[in-house]
Amino acid sequence: MNPLDAVPPVAPEREKLTKKAVTADHPTWCPACGDFAVLAAFYKVLEKRQLPHESIVTLAGIGCSSRFPYFVNTHGAHFIHGRSVPLASAISLARPDVHVFLFGGDGDGFSIGGNHLDHGARKNIRLTYVIMDNFVYGLTKKQTSPTSPIGFKSKTDPTGAIDHPVNPIKKLIAAGATFVARTHAAQVNHMIQVIERAMDHDGFSVVECLSECIEFFPGAFDAGNPRKGGEFKVIDEKKWDDTPEDEARHDVTDEIAAYRLANLPFPGLFGVFYEIDRPTKNALERKWIESTRTKLNNASDLEVLQKTFDRLK
Amino acid sequence: MSSSPVLPESATPTSAGRADLRPEHIRDAVIRLAGNSQDGIQTAGAFLARLAGRSAQEVMTYMTIPSTISGGPSIFQVRIGSGEVLSAGDEADFLVAFYQHSYDEHIYFLREGGILLYDSDQVQPNLEDKRFVYVGVPITGLTVEALGGTAKDKGKNIFVLGLLASIFRLNADKLKALIRERFGGKNESVVNTAITAFQAGYAYPVGNVLTHLYEFEPSPRRSERAQITMDGNQALAYGLIAAGVRYGAGYPITPWSSIMETLRSELPKYGGLFVQAEDELAAVSLALGFSYSGWLAVTGSAGPGISLKAEAIGWASMAEIPLIVINVQRGGPSTGLPTNVEQSDLHQAVFGGHGDSPRVVLAAATVEDCFYIAIEAARIARKYSTPVFILSDTSLATRIEAFDEPNLSEVMLDPKPDMSPRPAGTQPYPLERITQHAPPGTRMLDGKYPVVTGLEHDEMGHPTASARLHTAMTAKRRKKYQQLADELPLPTVHGDPDGETLLVGWGSTYGPISEAVNQARNRGESVSSLHLRHLHPLPRGLEAIFDRFKRIVVVEMNDQGLYGFGQMATLLRARFCNPKIESLTKTDGLTYRVREILEGALK
Numbered sequence: 001m002n003p004l005d006a007v008p009p010v011a012p013e014r015e016k017l018t019k020k021a022v023t024a025d026h027p028t029w030c031p032a033c034g035d036f037a038v039l040a041a042f043y044k045v046l047e048k049r050q051l052p053h054e055s056i057v058t059l060a061g062i063g064c065s066s067r068f069p070y071f072v073n074t075h076g077a078h079f080i081h082g083r084s085v086p087l088a089s090a091i092s093l094a095r096p097d098v099h100v101f102l103f104g105g106d107g108d109g110f111s112i113g114g115n116h117l118d119h120g121a122r123k124n125i126r127l128t129y130v131i132m133d134n135f136v137y138g139l140t141k142k143q144t145s146p147t148s149p150i151g152f153k154s155k156t157d158p159t160g161a162i163d164h165p166v167n168p169i170k171k172l173i174a175a176g177a178t179f180v181a182r183t184h185a186a187q188v189n190h191m192i193q194v195i196e197r198a199m200d201h202d203g204f205s206v207v208e209c210l211s212e213c214i215e216f217f218p219g220a221f222d223a224g225n226p227r228k229g230g231e232f233k234v235i236d237e238k239k240w241d242d243t244p245e246d247e248a249r250h251d252v253t254d255e256i257a258a259y260r261l262a263n264l265p266f267p268g269l270f271g272v273f274y275e276i277d278r279p280t281k282n283a284l285e286r287k288w289i290e291s292t293r294t295k296l297n298n299a300s301d302l303e304v305l306q307k308t309f310d311r312l313k
Numbered sequence: 314m315s316s317s318p319v320l321p322e323s324a325t326p327t328s329a330g331r332a333d334l335r336p337e338h339i340r341d342a343v344i345r346l347a348g349n350s351q352d353g354i355q356t357a358g359a360f361l362a363r364l365a366g367r368s369a370q371e372v373m374t375y376m377t378i379p380s381t382i383s384g385g386p387s388i389f390q391v392r393i394g395s396g397e398v399l400s401a402g403d404e405a406d407f408l409v410a411f412y413q414h415s416y417d418e419h420i421y422f423l424r425e426g427g428i429l430l431y432d433s434d435q436v437q438p439n440l441e442d443k444r445f446v447y448v449g450v451p452i453t454g455l456t457v458e459a460l461g462g463t464a465k466d467k468g469k470n471i472f473v474l475g476l477l478a479s480i481f482r483l484n485a486d487k488l489k490a491l492i493r494e495r496f497g498g499k500n501e502s503v504v505n506t507a508i509t510a511f512q513a514g515y516a517y518p519v520g521n522v523l524t525h526l527y528e529f530e531p532s533p534r535r536s537e538r539a540q541i542t543m544d545g546n547q548a549l550a551y552g553l554i555a556a557g558v559r560y561g562a563g564y565p566i567t568p569w570s571s572i573m574e575t576l577r578s579e580l581p582k583y584g585g586l587f588v589q590a591e592d593e594l595a596a597v598s599l600a601l602g603f604s605y606s607g608w609l610a611v612t613g614s615a616g617p618g619i620s621l622k623a624e625a626i627g628w629a630s631m632a633e634i635p636l637i638v639i640n641v642q643r644g645g646p647s648t649g650l651p652t653n654v655e656q657s658d659l660h661q662a663v664f665g666g667h668g669d670s671p672r673v674v675l676a677a678a679t680v681e682d683c684f685y686i687a688i689e690a691a692r693i694a695r696k697y698s699t700p701v702f703i704l705s706d707t708s709l710a711t712r713i714e715a716f717d718e719p720n721l722s723e724v725m726l727d728p729k730p731d732m733s734p735r736p737a738g739t740q741p742y743p744l745e746r747i748t749q750h751a752p753p754g755t756r757m758l759d760g761k762y763p764v765v766t767g768l769e770h771d772e773m774g775h776p777t778a779s780a781r782l783h784t785a786m787t788a789k790r791r792k793k794y795q796q797l798a799d800e801l802p803l804p805t806v807h808g809d810p811d812g813e814t815l816l817v818g819w820g821s822t823y824g825p826i827s828e829a830v831n832q833a834r835n836r837g838e839s840v841s842s843l844h845l846r847h848l849h850p851l852p853r854g855l856e857a858i859f860d861r862f863k864r865i866v867v868v869e870m871n872d873q874g875l876y877g878f879g880q881m882a883t884l885l886r887a888r889f890c891n892p893k894i895e896s897l898t899k900t901d902g903l904t905y906r907v908r909e910i911l912e913g914a915l916k
Binding site: 080 | 366541542547551555560581582584590591596599602603607624632719722761765
């Protein structure tokens with residue numbers, strides 16, 4: 001039988017999903033950590049979208065931000081450092097009925113898990129991954145992270161970081177991610193919009209969210225925060241309205257243009273850099289499974305294995 | 314048994330035509346084909362094994378593959394018997410040498426009076442050595458002639474199969490049917506070429522040079538069931554399918570790869586999926602994701618890959634996630650001897666976790682057992698929500714055996730996840746019960762949704778650093794294995810239940826150890842054996858069995874270690890504090906010969 005047949009239909013009557021219903025433990029983050037705002041934005045998205053409560057899965061690896069699943073009252077898993085993308089991929093592949101939300105930090109996503117990020121992107125697994133990027137290792141108390149800028153003084157670079165930092169947007173585009181966006185934890189409405197677009201995208205959708213570490217890298221993202229004297233510059237996307245001004249706007253399906261925007265100096269732009277349609281691994285595997293099952297006339301498991309054994313006699 | 318004279322000692326070549334040649338009945342023969350890896354000798358050997366299975370004869374094969382990508386010397390050995398076949402044989406009754414190097418390197422393995430069948434276009438044997446019977450056939454030339462002059466060596470394997478079919482009076486029609494099945498998927502000319510090569514070998518007047526033809530005695534059928542023929546990796550893969558495993562992930566490594574290849578092609582037939590991951594860490598993480606989704610999943614590798622998976626398996630212990638981990642052991646450490654056999658990952662399986670992370674470790678004894686142990690592993694993984702290791706090894710992975718077809722309607726397990734709504738108060742980690750997780754998609758009727766976690770946690774899965782809870786949760790995670798130990802069946806002693814020496818084995822050494830016991834008992838020695846399938850936890854009651862023997866010798870394929878004891882011997886000595894426990898080990902990368910066990914353990 002097809003394992004999908006075992007998934008029962010969603011029960012019809014249910015209560016409204018409120019912020020209270022999706023709130024769990026009080027976060028263990030430092031007061032004024034940027035991650036509080038990300039959590040608040042996620043609660044808002046859940047309230048707004050009213051997904052069936054049991055179908056939401058919140059997953060994470062290891063890091064300050066990866067504590068996320070404890071603070072959200074949904075099915076969840078707190079996994080090991082760097083491997084949350086393959087864990088989340090399996091849940092997405094095996095369970096098309098659930099919505100997979102994955103949270104993590106820059107160390108988890110770009111350093112120890114960097115290879116998995118590339119392969120999740122290239123396979124185009126249907127899930128939404130919010131990377132709370134604070135440019136520093138916070139949980140282990142101020143070591144250089146893969147996104148720390150050159151010159152950043154940390155316990156592992158006392159005279160300033162010397163290694164060229166990862167550019168998350170470029171890395172993701174190059175790896176084959178089909179939805180790549182960037183937002184800022186001080187811009188709650190923008191965060192909500194971008195996360196919603198990410199979850200509506202049928203594919204591997206990643207949102208890099210600059211989220212300040214108040215303890216070990218305070219002020220890191222002030223340059224992108226108008227309240228701190230910076231500028232929050234949003235990508236002006238093409239409206240496809242045939243107007244002359246549309247010419248200059250960004251085409252999110254243009255890989256080279258997206259790459260160029262990602263190359264702008266810090267704090268750069270915010271919004272959707274890249275968004276294309278490419279078949280997901282979920283859909284391609286499902287197609288293979290279904291054509292295989294059709295060829296077998298949907299024979300029972302017992303019949304299929306018995307037939308195989310008959311050939312081994 | 315290869316030590317008993319099953320072939321005539323006095324056979325000598327003759328040039329006279331022998332139209333009156335009568336077949337001699339034999340019970341057992343060891344045939345070693347020695348050539349190069351690209352010659353398809355494995356294919357020819359596999360046909361013999363399949364035929365034996367279809368003829369209700371017992372069969373066991375043994376092969377070596379060079380670790381080079383293409384080419385290099387290779388052997389395939391088939392032992393066919395009308396009685397019980399327990400090992401691939403200590404010496405060959407029949408050696409087929411395709412090349413001079415095949416002859417040079419394997420003539421030592423031919424027993425006195427044994428027959429050397431050689432390609433007289435390639436091999437010049439030392440005919441002065443009167444211990445053997447020499448049968449030269451221009452295999453290369455005749456194959457080229459039969460197949461229409463291709464200079465390549467293709468088809469020699471099937472020509473030799475035809476020769477052997479004629480010498481052993483094998484059922485040519487059944488063999489041709491097997492050839493058609495095997496090559497049927499390719500174009501018709503491939504099938505025709507193979508059949509032509511077979512006919513040419515079969516028609517060769519081998520009676521002109523042999524004084525005897527042979528015929529296997531009809532096998533007394535031990536069972537009403539049909540026989541199926543496969544190797545150990547196939548048996549594990551199909552066992553997993555029977556066990557209801559529908560998802561898995563892996564990364565290629567010898568000798569595990571063929572399991573993942575089989576599952577990748579087979580699982581879609583059952584609506585499931587096997588993912589080739591970017592590395593071993595992703596593979597185990599995907600498998601854990603599948604299991605957390607409610608579908609018990611499998612990952613596997615050989616020793617080095619298992620090392621890479623170790624951290625995530627520690628998470629599975631802490632988060633209490635069911636998982637099947639297969640380790641097809643090879644020679645180690647590191648890249649080691651990637652195409653040889655060793656049992657040196659036992660301690661890795663039992664103790665290879667960080668922190669206190671007990672897990673279940675099982676070991677398959679035979680190819681048939683690979684099938685059933687996969688089902689048992691799945692049952693245990695689900696019931697105890699735990700990672701379960703299955704240890705196999707290169708020799709089981711690559712050898713072919715025929716065994717009674719499993720009764721699938723009896724053994725198949727239902728894979729469905731339990732998605733029923735959970736009542737109020739459901740906890741992921743109750744202290745007084747074994748954890749059974751609610752997969753995502755399951756409604757929690759009190760609206761409290763569980764988090765599975767690698768942090769120490771309370772009964773609801775909330776992180777805690779409480780000393781009391783860490784002690785209580787560590788005990789909870791340990792106690793389920795103690796409960797499992799109560800359920801495990803005690804293995805039965807092969808031979809008398811008491812006596813002088815008890816040989817203890819685990820894994821693929823089952824055959825040669827059992828045969829060693831049979832041989833020793835035939836000559837009047839007081840020897841029995843005990844084979845362990847459940848290595849961790851051990852079944853209860855072993856001490857009572859050990860008490861009934863004067864000596865206990867643990868036979869295994871690994872090093873004697875710093876203190877003189879192999880890995881299982883060390884485990885048993887630590888468990889039972891029994892100074893009678895001795896150790897017989899070896900590290901030559903080859904399976905045990907019966908003689909090695911007899912000489913090593915009964916000195």
